Amino acid sequence: MNKNKLTVPDIIKKKGREKITAITAYDSLIAGIEDKIGFDIILVGDSVSNTLLGYEDTLRIGMDEMIIFAKAVSKGVKRALLIGDMPFMSYQISKELALKNAARFISESYMDAVKIEGGQEFKDTIEFIIKSGIPVLGHIGLTPQFYLSFGGYRVRGKKEKERKKLLEDAKILEESGVFAIVLEGMPEDLAKEITENVSIPTIGIGAGRFCDGQIIVVYDILGLTPEPHPKFVKKYINLRELIEKALLEYKTEVMEGKYPEEKHIY
Ligand code: KIV
Numbered sequence: 001m002n003k004n005k006l007t008v009p010d011i012i013k014k015k016g017r018e019k020i021t022a023i024t025a026y027d028s029l030i031a032g033i034e035d036k037i038g039f040d041i042i043l044v045g046d047s048v049s050n051t052l053l054g055y056e057d058t059l060r061i062g063m064d065e066m067i068i069f070a071k072a073v074s075k076g077v078k079r080a081l082l083i084g085d086m087p088f089m090s091y092q093i094s095k096e097l098a099l100k101n102a103a104r105f106i107s108e109s110y111m112d113a114v115k116i117e118g119g120q121e122f123k124d125t126i127e128f129i130i131k132s133g134i135p136v137l138g139h140i141g142l143t144p145q146f147y148l149s150f151g152g153y154r155v156r157g158k159k160e161k162e163r164k165k166l167l168e169d170a171k172i173l174e175e176s177g178v179f180a181i182v183l184e185g186m187p188e189d190l191a192k193e194i195t196e197n198v199s200i201p202t203i204g205i206g207a208g209r210f211c212d213g214q215i216i217v218v219y220d221i222l223g224l225t226p227e228p229h230p231k232f233v234k235k236y237i238n239l240r241e242l243i244e245k246a247l248l249e250y251k252t253e254v255m256e257g258k259y260p261e262e263k264h265i266y
Contacts, residue, residue, distance in 0.1 A: 020213025119169025
């Protein structure tokens with residue numbers, strides 16, 4: 001194993017010491033840039049479905065496609081902990097199928113761990129995977145694979161009953177052995193309470209300032225995905241505008257016979 005490679009214990013040790021930086025990637029080029037600047041975790045998220053692939057949600061992608069994106073990402077990364085996101089119905093049907101699919105992420109695409117959306121309902125499945133030697137990252141709150149049951153992408157945990165369930169889910173996930181938990185789309189004070197009440201790191205997305213780390217969809221902060229974005233997204237660059245400008249310039253030069261020039265020919 002590469003001695004610079006981050007491990008699951010390295011991530012756990014960061015709790016209370018330094019913020020954990022996590023981000024998504026779906027290809028080797030972006031993943032390579034993220035790894036070069038030192039992100040701790042790179043997630044091959046099922047958000048590839050509604051970003052790169054242009055579907056409306058994350059329910060349209062399966063294991064075979066996820067493996068292709070994960071393989072590409074692994075080619076670009078030497079240091080970051082790599083996580084494969086278990087897609088819709090890859091873990092909900094049975095714990096045996098869940099383990100088989102988690103193992104594919106490890107053996108076929110060089111991931112270091114997998115992520116599973118859901119709490120108490122998936123306790124047995126998560127424990128089964130962890131016992132088999134595959135680390136699991138938990139994910140609770142506004143879990144996009146469950147938006148049909150939630151009735152949309154609504155912030156979770158505003159109502160007392162939901163809040164209590166999310167606190168319980170975080171505890172159950174910790175007991176099940178997950179190494180960290182993604183907290184998505186919940187009030188800041190709830191994410192803070194969860195963070196203070198579990199011994200493992202929490203990684204927030206739309207969950208405020210007090211999580212042990214943050215994760216985000218890379219194409220959202222690069223300004224490549226079209227508007228509207230959720231409130232928590234900060235655009236650090238408008239890549240869409242820059243790409244449009246460059247492509248228009250190329251197209252115009254081709255039409256006007258300005259490209260290729262003499263220096264471009266053999
Ligand atoms: O698929 C995804 O991108 C995620 C997030 C936590 C960023 O699950």
